[in-house]
Amino acid sequence: MKVMKHLAPTPLILAASLLAACPAAAETPKNAAAMPVEMQQMMKTYSPELRKKVMALSPELKGTIQQLHAGHTRRAKETTMRQIMHEILADYQAVAAALATDNAELASEAARRLANHRIPKGGLLAYFPLDKVNDNDLGVLPAMNEIVEGNAIKLADAADAGDMPKAASYMSDIMTGCVACHQKFRPAAPGVSANLISPLAR
Numbered sequence: 742m743k744v745m746k747h748l749a750p751t752p753l754i755l756a757a758s759l760l761a762a763c764p765a766a767a768e769t770p771k772n773a774a775a776m777p778v779e780m781q782q783m784m785k786t787y788s789p790e791l792r793k794k795v796m797a798l799s800p801e802l803k804g805t806i807q808q809l810h811a812g813h814t815r816r817a818k819e820t821t822m823r824q825i826m827h828e829i830l831a832d833y834q835a836v837a838a839a840l841a842t843d844n845a846e847l848a849s850e851a852a853r854r855l856a857n858h859r860i861p862k863g864g865l866l867a868y869f870p871l872d873k874v875n876d877n878d879l880g881v882l883p884a885m886n887e888i889v890e891g892n893a894i895k896l897a898d899a900a901d902a903g904d905m906p907k908a909a910s911y912m913s914d915i916m917t918g919c920v921a922c923h924q925k926f927r928p929a930a931p932g933v934s935a936n937l938i939s940p941l942a943r
């Protein structure tokens with residue numbers, strides 16, 4: 742018994758130190774690389790102000806942004822986010838037209854294209870107001886993404902299954918996500934005039 746008691750801690754300690762070593766080992770390269778390669782490339786195109794903000798993001802948040810970019814297979818060369826937003830709107834409208842005309846194939850195709858929208862020149866971060874480029878505000882992005890793109894995929898799946906009423910039901914979920922993201926990240930209503938004396942009501 743005494744010997745057992747004496748020996749017993751050894752594997753425990755071993756296991757404990759292995760467990761302790763694993764997260765540490767996983768963290769070292771992450772910290773060393775500091776940032777995913779695609780983000781490093783994008784950083785080179787950022788203004789000093791934006792670069793500073795992005796450097797200050799937590800490794801977790803940087804990973805999240807990288808994942809959001811990596812989840813999209815199409816990259817724009819010169820296209821801005823606003824232009825891509827118009828592509829997204831065109832796809833959304835195409836889905837609406839497809840649903841209204843019982844065209845399941847177009848509904849599915851346009852919804853999937855919306856979900857896999859192109860990533861603008863410089864990535865998403867370049868187009869958010871600087872004061873929103875922080876862990877707290879950007880932390881909602883995966884949720885926004887899920888509401889818009891997750892529901893677009895569900896819509897496409899329903900259309901593929903021939904269930905058009907179900908497909909149609911996701912349209913308002915998707916638009917709820919568009920509106921939520923605009924409330925948070927779009928600097929102002931589009932096209933505000935600098936030549937009007939009284940600013941917009943909101």
Ligand code: HEC
Nearest residue numbers: 822823826827829830833868885889918919922926927931
């Ligand atoms: C990740 C947040 C986010 C989501 C989700 C999002 N948008 Fe946007 N959208 C923006 C931002 C930020 C701008 C302003 C970009 C700029 O002006 O540089 C914008 C701009 C736009 C514009 C250009 C006109 C304007 O307001 O400046 C359109 C059109 C648009 N979005 C449509 C949509 C539609 C449709 C959806 C949903 C299918 C959607 N957006 C989802 C963030 C988002």
